Structures are given as structure tokens and as C-alpha cells.
Amino acid sequence: MKGKWLRVDKKLLILASIFVGIIISVVSVKTLAYSDSPDFCQSCHIMNNVHDSFADSTHAGLSCNDCHLPHESTVGKLVYKAKVGMGHVYYNTLGEDKIPDVLHPTASTKEVIQQNCIDCHENTLQNVSHDAKENCVDCHQSVPHGKGFKTEDFYKKPNSGELLENKGGTMDNG
């Protein structure tokens, strides 16, 4: 009797574990994937402009991190992702006074992007000589973010009150 119960218990336990395992994996995979996506990245206002130009580009079907993270190995990718993520958290909290005036890709990000360009466009590189410049974006600088530097909004009439609402006043500025 006792043995039977235990057997059932074990089976249940294994089933339950597998079930929980699947849930955890799915959730983590989904979370990790979501945090690679344009939707997630543009949830910070600072990414609005790059997201807009990206969404209007031939690369719009990709995820941000298809280009912005290394893909040689999953471990490498996750480590890089964690490092960069922590950097963003730091600058937006304790390191606010260290944010540069204009954000440019770091040297390591440039390398990562370069490798990702090559990974997808290898065939082109084999067909056409591409050895004159150091990086793809030295020439292809509007891929995929450079299409127009102003949003559509700039070419419409201004909305009355928007300067006060968005930019000015002690309420917004401290």
C-alpha cells in the first residue's frame, strides 16, 4: 500500500516537475525574447527616435538584439546582454551625471553590429568587394536608423500648449 502510494507520488512528482519546468522555460524564453524586441526597447522614451526610423526600414522585421547582441554562443549573448543591461540600469539611476550628451555606440557594440551585418550579408560580401572601409556603417550609415532625423510630427502644425506641457515649467523641470 505504502509502496504503491509512493509510486504514484513519484510519477505525479515527475509529471508536475516537467510541467513546472516547461512553464519556467517558456516564461524565461519568452521573457528573454521579449527583452530583445523593439517593443520592449522603445518602452524607454530615449529610444523613440531610433525605434521610429527602424520600424520604417527594411530591417523592421528583426529584433533590436538581432543586431545589437553577439550570437556566437548563447552564453556569450546572455553575458553581453546582462552586462549592457546593467550598464543601462546604472546610467539611468546612480550614474545619471555620467550620461554623455550624445549617445554613440561603444567600441564593443560597433564590433558586435559589424559581425551581425556580416553574418546575414555574407553572400553579398562574396559577390562584391567590400574592403575599402573598416565598418559597414561607414558607408551604409542610414541602415537602419538614419532615415530622416525628424519625426512626421515636425512637418505638421505645432500643437498649442505642447512646449509648456512637454518641455517647460517647474512642474516638469524640477
Next chain:
Amino acid sequence: MARTYRYTFLFLVAVMLLITGCSEKDEAAGAAKTTGLSKDEISNEAFKDLFPLQYTSYMKNEKMEDTKYSGSEKRSKFDEDKEPYLPILFNGYGFATEYNEDRGHVYALEDIRSVARITDKSVGSCLTCKSTAVPHLIEEMGDDYWGGNFNTDIWPAAEAMGHSPIGCSDCHDPETMDLRITRPSFTKAMASKGVDIADATKNDMRSYVCAQCHVEYYFAADNSEVTFPWSEGFKPEEMYEYYSTVAKESGFEKDWVHNVSGTPMLKAQHPDFETFSEGTHAKAGVACADCHMPYERVDDKKKITSHWWTSPLKTMDTSCTTCHANRDADELAGRVEEIQDAHMRALHEAEDVSITAHYYVNKMITSGIDEAKIKVAQEHVRKAQWMWDIVAAESSAGFHNPQGSMDTLRMSEDESNATIKLATEELVKKGVSIEELNTEIEKVKKAVENETDNFKKKEHATNSYFPAQQPLPKK
């Protein structure tokens, strides 16, 4: 272990701060806010407490700092390293007496009060782009504002209103802070081009507020109203066409008669907007504010629009590399300098040929050459000087439109050379020694150069060999 805990804790705090920091904003939206200021507010200080960050940024305009060719130090343009021959080129006009490099908006009132070009005969129009009281003066006085006496009527009235130097209310509606046009001359001039500024986009307004003042203008013949010569176009040759037709028909012929060549002349004024509009940046959709009012990080974390109007050479990072992201800022600055070097060389050359042209015409007059020929020569002189002056008066040392400015200088030299050719032909017929003439010109230039008092330089432009051509009226 304690260390790990501390870092974990810090990390969690950081995440919390990030989440709260990002979501806080949304609640503020809702009913339209107003500043609580009067719609007629003209004092810059009234805005200080409401917009402390922007006000602090605006006060940076007090800084005086030169770039290679321009900048914001109040210096005489007659200085050795600037344009020492201007007292010859503007001889007979106030600009030969005192002509300074401009500085920050905050000094507008102080500087117009002290400059020698303002006399007891100056009109209200001279205050138009200096004081925040002007829109109200126009509203109250109508046409009498433009022609009113600067010293006795207009300045005291503006002071009584508690005016400020060029400031908040000139570009912003004090109640809503919306960008607005306060100088009717701009609205009228755009209408003359078929543009209704009521249709202006946000991008347009980021240039239009500047274009109320940073433009070429003249005082209309009938009421001294500030008028922009734009109906034929923005290019110097198109504005010249306007002065030869539209302006002449309405009674405006000249700003002054040149004391060396006796030519009825035009004086050009800072056509920053027109020059920029024809240049590559404007054609690519860039507005004045994009480079001259880049964002500025204040209080460590808040981004505001800079209200420090100065050369973007001082703010290359935010002004230039936001778009030119793949370029090194110093490298870009070097490129700008190359453009400006070439520009200034060409400008100085065009000015030099223009000086020669003025003196050749002077010699034509004193050698008794046919009036009709002199008139033709003077027309070339007038156009030549317009062409280099509109380039020189512009604030960017060519950068607002490098190729366009170069083209204008080319036309200037063409016109000066046409004068010299015509004069030489006529003078040789009369037996005048061209060699002696050239030597005398060099002597005059030396005399102007050697005079150390900038206010007296103009007196050396004429002498017994080159007698003054203007019966000097007291200005």
C-alpha cells in the same frame, strides 16, 4: 556574503528607481496648462521662476568667447585681423564710423544705446530687433512707431514699458509658451513670397522665430517701416533684382551715397536665414534651432533646449554629431574651419577689388569723363559691393551656404572688374596714368591701415588726389 547582499540590494533599488522613474510622467497630461503670466508680459525676468533652467541657459548669452572668424566678443570689425578697409568701403555712411562684431542677445539694449550709428535723427525702426517692447509699441503707435524719433520718443516709451533685451516674449506666447511671430515685417515678407505663416509646421517655426530678425532688411521710403526684400527670392542676385525694381518703384533707391565713388549704395544686413535657406542643411530639413539650440543636459539629468545662441563650433557634440553620428567632432570642426578659411580669403579678395573699383570711379569723375559712362561704372560698383557685403554681413563666415556664398563673391568680383575695365579704357583715353592711380590707391589703403584710432580711419579714405564725392551732410 555581506557584500553580495549589498550589491543585490543596490541592484533592486536601482531597478525600482528605473521603473518608477519611467512611469511617473503620464499623470501630468490632461487639461491645457497656462503659465499664469499676462499675455502682454515682456520682461525676461517674469519668466525666470517658471522656467529656471531655460532662463539659466539664456543667461549663458552673457558669455563672450570668439571663434576663429566670429564669436561673441564685442570687437571692432576695423581691427587689423578683421576687415581694416571697411572704413573705405562704407565711406560716407555710419558703418564707416563704428561697426562691431555682434555679441549675445542679452546685450542688445546696451549695445544699441552705445553705438555711434544711433544719432538724434535715428528712427524707431532701429529698435525693432532689440527690445521686447516693440510688438506693443507697434500695436499702440501703428505706423508712427517706424518713423518715430529713436532718442526722444521710441526709446523712452520702450523703457517706460519695462522692456528687456531680445528675450522670451519675442518668440514665445507668454501664456502658452507656443512659438509665435511678433515682428510683422516677417509675416508681410513671407506673404510677398506667397507663404502664409499661419500654415507653418513645427519644423518651420524652429527657423521662423529666428528669421524675424536674422535677415536682410531696409527702411521703406514712405514710413521707414522695416521691410525684407524677398518677393523675388532669397539669393543675393534675387534680392538685388528686388532693389532694382520693387524697391525703386516704391521710392527706395539707396541707403547712402558713397564718398569715394559717388555711387548710390545699398547696405546689406545679416541675411542668416536667407543664406541658410539656400544651403545644403536647410534643403535637408534642418532648422536653425537644430544646430543653434541643441539639447543641453542640466541638473545632471534633465534635457532642455539650449537657449544659448552662439556658434555651434562651441557645441559640436550636441549640434553636429547628433546627425553626423559616424564622425569625430574635432574632425568635423576642422572641416568647418577649412570652409571658413577659403570663404574669408575669397571675401577679402572681393573687398579688395571693390576698393580699387571705387577709386577708379573717383578718378573717372575728377578726370571729366562722360556722365553716362560714370553711371554705368557706378552701377557695377553698387552691385559689386552688394554682392560681397551681403556675404560679409552674414554671421557664419560662409558656413550657412558655402557654395552659394562663393558664387556670390564670384559675381562681386565680376562686377568690380567690369568697373575697372571700363574705367581703364576711359582713363587711358584721357591720358591718366594707371600706374600713378594704382600707387595712390595703395597709399590711401596704407594710411587707413596705419591709423590706430578706429573712429578716424574713415578720414584717410579721401585726400587731395581722391576728393570726397559727397557733400557731407550732418548725420
